[in-house]
Amino acid sequence: MSWKRQDREERGYHHGNLREALIKAARELIKEKGPAGFTFADAARSAGVSAAAPYRHFRDREALLADVAREGFQRFEAMLSTGWAGGKPDPITAFHNIGRAYLAFARAEPAYYAAMFESGLPPDINVELRAAGDRAFGVLRTAAETLVGLLPAGKRPPALMMSLHVWSLSHGIASLFGRGDAGRRSLPMTAEELLESAMLIYLQGLGFPPKA
Amino acid sequence: MSWKRQDREERGYHHGNLREALIKAARELIKEKGPAGFTFADAARSAGVSAAAPYRHFRDREALLADVAREGFQRFEAMLSTGWAGGKPDPITAFHNIGRAYLAFARAEPAYYAAMFESGLPPDINVELRAAGDRAFGVLRTAAETLVGLLPAGKRPPALMMSLHVWSLSHGIASLFGRGDAGRRSLPMTAEELLESAMLIYLQGLGFPPKA
DNA sequence: CTTTAATGTAAACTCCCTTAACATGAGCTG
DNA sequence: CAGCTCATGTTAAGGGAGTTTACATTAAAG
Numbered sequence: 001m002s003w004k005r006q007d008r009e010e011r012g013y014h015h016g017n018l019r020e021a022l023i024k025a026a027r028e029l030i031k032e033k034g035p036a037g038f039t040f041a042d043a044a045r046s047a048g049v050s051a052a053a054p055y056r057h058f059r060d061r062e063a064l065l066a067d068v069a070r071e072g073f074q075r076f077e078a079m080l081s082t083g084w085a086g087g088k089p090d091p092i093t094a095f096h097n098i099g100r101a102y103l104a105f106a107r108a109e110p111a112y113y114a115a116m117f118e119s120g121l122p123p124d125i126n127v128e129l130r131a132a133g134d135r136a137f138g139v140l141r142t143a144a145e146t147l148v149g150l151l152p153a154g155k156r157p158p159a160l161m162m163s164l165h166v167w168s169l170s171h172g173i174a175s176l177f178g179r180g181d182a183g184r185r186s187l188p189m190t191a192e193e194l195l196e197s198a199m200l201i202y203l204q205g206l207g208f209p210p211k212a
Numbered sequence: 213m214s215w216k217r218q219d220r221e222e223r224g225y226h227h228g229n230l231r232e233a234l235i236k237a238a239r240e241l242i243k244e245k246g247p248a249g250f251t252f253a254d255a256a257r258s259a260g261v262s263a264a265a266p267y268r269h270f271r272d273r274e275a276l277l278a279d280v281a282r283e284g285f286q287r288f289e290a291m292l293s294t295g296w297a298g299g300k301p302d303p304i305t306a307f308h309n310i311g312r313a314y315l316a317f318a319r320a321e322p323a324y325y326a327a328m329f330e331s332g333l334p335p336d337i338n339v340e341l342r343a344a345g346d347r348a349f350g351v352l353r354t355a356a357e358t359l360v361g362l363l364p365a366g367k368r369p370p371a372l373m374m375s376l377h378v379w380s381l382s383h384g385i386a387s388l389f390g391r392g393d394a395g396r397r398s399l400p401m402t403a404e405e406l407l408e409s410a411m412l413i414y415l416q417g418l419g420f421p422p423k424a
Numbered sequence: 425c426t427t428t429a430a431t432g433t434a435a436a437c438t439c440c441c442t443t444a445a446c447a448t449g450a451g452c453t454g
Numbered sequence: 455c456a457g458c459t460c461a462t463g464t465t466a467a468g469g470g471a472g473t474t475t476a477c478a479t480t481a482a483a484g
Contacts, residue, residue: 018431034332036248041472050433052474057431060473117387118330120246123397133397157413160400164389165381165410172384175329177376185335188372198377198414201369205417227463253440265463267442 030111035119072112073132106174247331284324285344318386
């Protein structure tokens with residue numbers, strides 16, 4: 001395991017891929033101590049360079065965090081898309097799979113998740129971040145639109161509202177109970193079971209049949 | 213506006229109520245820059261005392277934060293209790309009022325809310341904090357138990373699960389959209405409308421009549 | 425070989441945390 | 455009221471860490 005370029009050369013004066021190395025270091029530090037628990041200098045130290053080196057690649061700590069978050073949203077979108085799987089095997093099952101993917105991401109990538117949602121970053125800090133976030137949410141919205149289409153014409157809720165409901169629910173569960181981190185509140189059930197049961201009740205409230 | 217004792221005397225050597233003044237200063241700093249955005253010395257400066265003074269009242273910065281959070285949970289509990297109002301005028305309406313109270317608190321007291329849920333504090337950092345949090349959640353749980361009792365005996369979901377669902381949903385909405393803070397995502401509806409609509413659908417899914 | 429931009433380093437600068445030693449004032453006791 | 459005592463703040467000093475500027479080195483291009 002090396003932060004420097006994995007295979008080639010020994011690294012002379014130049015690091016070779018410092019930008020990526022800093023993002024990776026930031027992720028590991030966030031995972032350990034939270035989005036506020038590391039400093040620009042810490043990231044540099046982890047990457048094996050001097051404290052001033054990061055300034056060549058990021059204007060400040062916030063810019064580094066924003067890049068971590070952007071990268072996170074990209075992976076998040078990919079994971080949600082995989083869960084949705086184009087609505088296969090059937091839209092309802094696929095919708096539940098998005099929920100599972102949501103929690104799985106929060107659990108597997110707590111550092112990305114924290115940078116995305118708990119770092120206090122303004123979503124508009126740059127265009128790319130905003131766009132990446134919107135694309136991830138778009139997966140949920142598309143899925144909601146498909147589901148809404150299954151209901152009889154008179155009983156269709158707004159798909160945007162529905163996707164916001166599910167997003168909020170998922171985020172709430174992930175924030176409160178989603179990470180095994182010590183110190184979090186304990187539960188009589190898993191976060192996944194909690195989300196699944198809530199979604200079942202919610203979908204039933206919208207008029208979807210109990211057994212899909 | 214003065215940090216010192218509001219009316220009497222000019223403050224001589226002693227501050228008179230530094231402990232409370234520090235908590236208040238912390239709240240204002242959190243509101244401005246987030247739970248991680250201030251330091252022990254900052255709080256002292258805001259309270260108008262030397263950097264060493266806070267050590268007479270709090271072991272460290274974390275202890276100060278914990279006290280802010282504890283105080284927040286107490287007010288939170290009071291606000292939720294007022295919303296519930298013992299189940300008046302009827303349990304369903306009162307349940308919705310809890311939701312409104314939840315969002316109102318997050319909006320009116322972002323500093324408390326951040327200290328309670330977004331500061332990274334372990335809930336078990338001291339017994340009082342844990343107990344205060346549990347009491348606040350207890351309001352929601354009691355309400356859920358009352359509601360569950362309205363359903364026919366064979367169709368009652370676990371009240372604990374139901375309260376966790378609503379808590380997660382409320383927290384998710386509050387976290388993602390609840391604060392008017394610049395930088396948050398914008399919505400085609402208010403957070404209150406979003407929560408109310410979600411709770412209506414959820415309750416209908418549990419078998420509560422559409423019009424209560 | 426020289427030039428130039430990219431990339432790191434080193435060191436100055438500032439700020440924070442923490443503790444120790446001292447000062448003040450409020451309340452109790454006789 | 456005089457004197458003791460303790461809680462509360464202050465000043466001062468150390469040690470450490472983060473940020474940032476000025477300078478040094480390398481790689482690549484002409």
